[in-house]
Amino acid sequence: MESVAELQAREKELAREWQWLVDVLNKVAKARAENEEAETFHLLQQQCVAVGQRRLELHVRIAALTGPSN
Numbered sequence: 001m002e003s004v005a006e007l008q009a010r011e012k013e014l015a016r017e018w019q020w021l022v023d024v025l026n027k028v029a030k031a032r033a034e035n036e037e038a039e040t041f042h043l044l045q046q047q048c049v050a051v052g053q054r055r056l057e058l059h060v061r062i063a064a065l066t067g068p069s070n
Contacts, residue, residue: 004065011058014051021048 002010025048028041 002061004062007058007062007065011055011062014055014058018048018051018055021051 021044025041025044028044032038032041
């Protein structure tokens with residue numbers, strides 16, 4: 001079983017990956033608006049959603065281990 005610290009470290013790593021994907025996605029969206037390839041946009045969008053889901057799952061696991069924050 002992973003510790004809270006290990007899960008939090010993984011969440012921070014996913015947060016960095018998610019932010020990178022969001023930044024790239026915004027750049028691709030801008031390029032798409034300028035009539036460039038849409039396939040790359042959709043691929044990055046799917047990856048962003050997948051990383052966001054993994055972050056959410058880690059948040060739930062951390063919350064289950066730490067209990068209420070009160």
